[in-house]
Amino acid sequence: MQTSVTTIEKFISEQENRYPDATGELSNLLYDIALAAKIIAAAIRRAGLVNILGSAGSGNVQGEEQQKLDILANETMKNCLSHTGRVCVMCSEEEEDIIPIPANVDAGKYAVLFDPLDGSSNIDVNSAVGTIFSIYRRVSLEGRGTVEDVLQPGCRQVAAGYVMYGSSTMLIYTTGQGVHGFTLDPTIGEFLLCHPRIITPRVGRYYSINESNFGRWDKAVQQAVRGFHGDRPLEMAGKNSRYIGSLVADFHRNLIAGGVFMYPADTKNPRGKLRLLYEAAPMAFIAEQAQGSATDGLNRILDIVPTALHQRTPLVIGSREDVGYVADTLRRLQVSPRPTGTLETSVL
Numbered sequence: 001m002q003t004s005v006t007t008i009e010k011f012i013s014e015q016e017n018r019y020p021d022a023t024g025e026l027s028n029l030l031y032d033i034a035l036a037a038k039i040i041a042a043a044i045r046r047a048g049l050v051n052i053l054g055s056a057g058s059g060n061v062q063g064e065e066q067q068k069l070d071i072l073a074n075e076t077m078k079n080c081l082s083h084t085g086r087v088c089v090m091c092s093e094e095e096e097d098i099i100p101i102p103a104n105v106d107a108g109k110y111a112v113l114f115d116p117l118d119g120s121s122n123i124d125v126n127s128a129v130g131t132i133f134s135i136y137r138r139v140s141l142e143g144r145g146t147v148e149d150v151l152q153p154g155c156r157q158v159a160a161g162y163v164m165y166g167s168s169t170m171l172i173y174t175t176g177q178g179v180h181g182f183t184l185d186p187t188i189g190e191f192l193l194c195h196p197r198i199i200t201p202r203v204g205r206y207y208s209i210n211e212s213n214f215g216r217w218d219k220a221v222q223q224a225v226r227g228f229h230g231d232r233p234l235e236m237a238g239k240n241s242r243y244i245g246s247l248v249a250d251f252h253r254n255l256i257a258g259g260v261f262m263y264p265a266d267t268k269n270p271r272g273k274l275r276l277l278y279e280a281a282p283m284a285f286i287a288e289q290a291q292g293s294a295t296d297g298l299n300r301i302l303d304i305v306p307t308a309l310h311q312r313t314p315l316v317i318g319s320r321e322d323v324g325y326v327a328d329t330l331r332r333l334q335v336s337p338r339p340t341g342t343l344e345t346s347v348l
């Protein structure tokens, strides 16, 4: 039996020790999230057994059906974060407004945003789902946090990550010092380092997109996807298709094996389906830290200045050359109005 392992706690504190000014607050915030992940993972594992699957009968703010585990995951994240004194405000994909911390708790210096259980339509069929989180330093000057603390462009994130509840539970995070992955060992209840410094391949093996939307995309997106089919061999070598319909699982596979995930705008979702703050921005931070990239098709995701908590965005994310190929194709074939509130766009 292996006796030398690196726990997430040891790894984070070793990373932090490199910075003499670090106070440990961000590290502790990451442990809080790791604790929430263990609680959610345990609930998901038990779900099939205790028959708590199924709709809770209440819609979320996007009018989508909310599953019971969505509620449990949302409450778990809030409970693990709100009383620590490290957080000034929270924000969840499942709630309409910002979530203030309790009045009797001192406000901390971080704003935390999360999608407590992404891909929840996959729960009933026992496919992978995940929790996505994003952390910003507060910008409001005093008191409890405000909406201004959460409406920040992704390039200001101090940390982001996701937990994937799959055949095993994994936690992947970045604090801007590379991307690191941990697997939960259920026998000892610890996340153990398994993927230090993840670098995603420059060119991917896979493309991941919901092709049932093909007829609803504009011509430029169709053309880019035809490239992935292998129909434009001079521009793009054909790729294998993989799509689960669970962003965390689709993104994770492509991060490790190389690939591009796309959820473009379509006639049903003219601004895209995925949420900028809870899905696109944190995943974009991770992708860039792994030497991949992320755009809304044309513009860098991390430069978009959010104007609303539940703003949606088209998303093209993954291996750098594949994301660049999509941007080149869209630029050549379409003149798309730039989304409002975009900072100076980085050259891809």
Ligand code: AHM
Pocket (backbone or CB within 6 Å): 064, 093, 115, 117, 118, 119, 120, 121, 210, 245, 246, 247, 248, 263, 273
């Ligand atoms: P959710 O936040 O309501 O779970 O929706 C987001 C999910 C993503 O995980 C996934 O990439 C996408 O929706 C799949 O959408 P579709 O079923 O339209 O392909």
Ligand code: MG
Pocket (backbone or CB within 6 Å): 093, 115, 117, 118, 119, 279
């Ligand atoms: Mg989601």
